[in-house]
Amino acid sequence: MLRFAMLSAALLLPTVAWAQSCSFGVSAMNFGLVDTLSGSSSNSTAALSVNCTGLTLQRILVCPNLGTGTGGATASARQMLSGANHLDYQLYSDSARSAVWGSYAWPYPPMAPAFALTLNAFGSGSSSQTIYGAVLGGQAMTAVPATYLSTFSGSHVEFRYRYSLLNDCSTSAGSVDRPTFTINATVPANCLLAIQNIDFGSNGILGANVDATGEVSVRCTPGTPYTVSLNGGTSGSPPTSRKMSKGAETVTYGLYKDVARSQPWGDASTPGSTVAGSGDGAAHDLTVYGRVPPQTTPSAGVYTDTVVVTVTY
Structure with missing residues (x-):
């Protein structure tokens, strides 16, 4: 007479939650020599790059919040400084320079422009965006010849990111990275x-x-x-x-x-x-x-x- 028995084996492993992780870089924005007597604006750009890892095929929402910078801002313009002197400029998310690039945390209406990337089958992904800048015209009587600077670091930069199918950048949700970059311009004597x-x-x-x-x-x-x-x-x-x-x-x-x-x-x-x-x-x-x-x-x-x-x- 034959007898049979079944042997089973089981192994319980903890669940691994793959949190997203993103790193950012922003190039300096250099306006070069700005002719304030012309009355027209002077344009420049900076490149924003992001690299992320996390769960495969997941969508990561990026909210790149930019505040005032060390130059400060008014309701109508950000400012670069040279001592007590200022030069008005603004940052935009579009090449037409009509949509101001802002932050959920600053006191002015525009918020950060939302963009997203989807991780590949290996759980990684990258993207890039252009930050458009303009030194505003109409400063012939206020901008003295000097080199002007504003630095974005610490609380002035709050790039938040999270898994999301939405495009909501009005909150403080998500993880944070704070890259540092500078914006500068020179007004020559003219x-x-x-x-x-x-x-x-x-x-x-x-x-x-x-x-x-x-x-x-x-x-x-x-x-x-x-x-x-x-x-x-x-x-x-x-x-x-x-x-x-x-x-x-x-x-x-x-x-x-x-x-x-x-x-x-x-x-x-x-x-x-x-x-x-x-x-x-x-x-x-x-x-x-x-x-x-x-x-x-x-x-x-x-x-x-x-x-x-x-x-x-």
């Missing part, structure tokens, strides 16, 4: 010139003074000292005896700093004849007073000269 020509009009006999005016408009960055000089024209003549010409014939004229035509306006070759000032971001209109003195009248025709205006700063 000046712009605009010119209004001098037209002495149509004249007959040059037996009396013929007066006319032109204008040099100077606009320089705040605190920038400048000097405006006028060269001797095509003939290279002194300030009060420049020459307008028609072929070999000439008409003598002078350029002055004052309405009485007593202060010649020239260049460094004539000491004391230039005009100095200091920029404040606004345009300053300088009148150029011209005079054709009495002289022997040459033949009829159009007489011209070209004077180079130079602003040194």
Whole structure:
């Protein structure tokens, strides 16, 4: 008679919960040289990268919260600082720079832009996003020449991530990583010139003074000292005896700093004849007073000269 018995074996192992783990990196955002006198914005970008591990084929929601940075912020702009001076800029999640990149934890309405990645069959995944930046226009009268900086680290950066099928970045849920990056820009000293020509009009006999005016408009960055000089024209003549010409014939004229035509306006070759000032971001209109003195009248025709205006700063 045969007898059979069954032997069974069992092993109980603890359940392993594969928590997600993500690491982030953000490149520096460098605006380079920013021309505040142009009135337009200056753009730059930074690259955000993320690498995650966890449960295979699971979706990880990423909420990259960005606060004010060390430069601080107002309701309308973040700021970079240079000592007590500030330069306004903003961060965006779109290339059109219309959607501000914010945080659930800061006092302004925009939140962080949600994005997600799905882990592969090996439980890993990566993604990248672009952070778009713009130094705002309209700062010609406030941004002094300097190098400006804002640093994002610690409480200013709160990149939260968690398993989720939703796109809700309005909460503090999830694990946190805090990468560090910087945003910087340099405002150089700069000046712009605009010119209004001098037209002495149509004249007959040059037996009396013929007066006319032109204008040099100077606009320089705040605190920038400048000097405006006028060269001797095509003939290279002194300030009060420049020459307008028609072929070999000439008409003598002078350029002055004052309405009485007593202060010649020239260049460094004539000491004391230039005009100095200091920029404040606004345009300053300088009148150029011209005079054709009495002289022997040459033949009829159009007489011209070209004077180079130079602003040194």
